[in-house]
Amino acid sequence: MFETLETHMCFGGSLKICRHPSAATGTGMRFSVFTPAGPGPFPVLTFLSGLTCTEENFTVKAGAYKKAAELGLMIVAPDTSPRGDGVANDAAYDLGQGAGFYVDATEAPWAPHFNMYSYITRDLQDILFAQFPGDRKRQGISGHSMGGHGALTLALRNPDLYRSVSAFAPIVSPSTVPWGEKALAAYLGPDQSRWRAHDACCLLADGVGRGAFDDILIDQGSADNFLEPQLQPHLFTQAAAEAGQKVTLRLQEGYDHSYYFISTFMDDHLEFHAQRL
């Protein structure tokens, strides 16, 4: 059953926190949705958050809704994994609940619930357009860190669903950095050939999504603790150059990995998407 848990007026529109059952995860899933004033249908931006986040982090910290109201953009921010007592978990912050990595897990104990790829591209879509005045044909996707990885990989694989894509401090090469190696091995097993469909650099090298996006906007803080060990955006610009994909990578001097960084450049991303939707 679809439930609206909270409704708040916000910049003339509405911000709702919702919960609904998902067949993909076999759990209830929460998301927030901002709907601008007016009847719609509105273009829709999905924002995928990073490790340790719920739907709440973006909603309260990204500062997106003033500009979204001006642009007439709907924004949906889903949770980052299935949750609950009957759902597998790990003591570490970078695996299990809060760390779904936007894949469909094939391995025990994750496979029954950790199907965030299907959740975002199928179940969230179905409930969103059944309940809210979004325009299914005008959608973009963005995200942060693990969610930047989700945005890039979901967009490249589903250009029929998403017309625009951007990211903040994304994990662009999960197959070669510790966060991604750990999660992909756990969720998809040790055969690295099965990781390629969930690695933005590999997708570019494999020609997936070729020609679909005129540009991909990426912001990265130069003072981000995770820049060298986990993020390495130059790997994405290299892969993009080889694939003929335009990428606008902006190294933002002095900014870290936090939502203070995200909120500083959020308006630019919303305008980037609005121009394309």
Ligand SMILES: N[C@@H](CCC(=O)N[C@@H](CS)C(=O)NCC(=O)O)C(=O)O
């Ligand atoms: N807790 C981790 C860091 C996790 C982290 O930085 N998460 C980012 C996404 S990768 C985030 O958005 N955290 C929540 C927030 O800042 O609101 C650590 O201590 O190393």
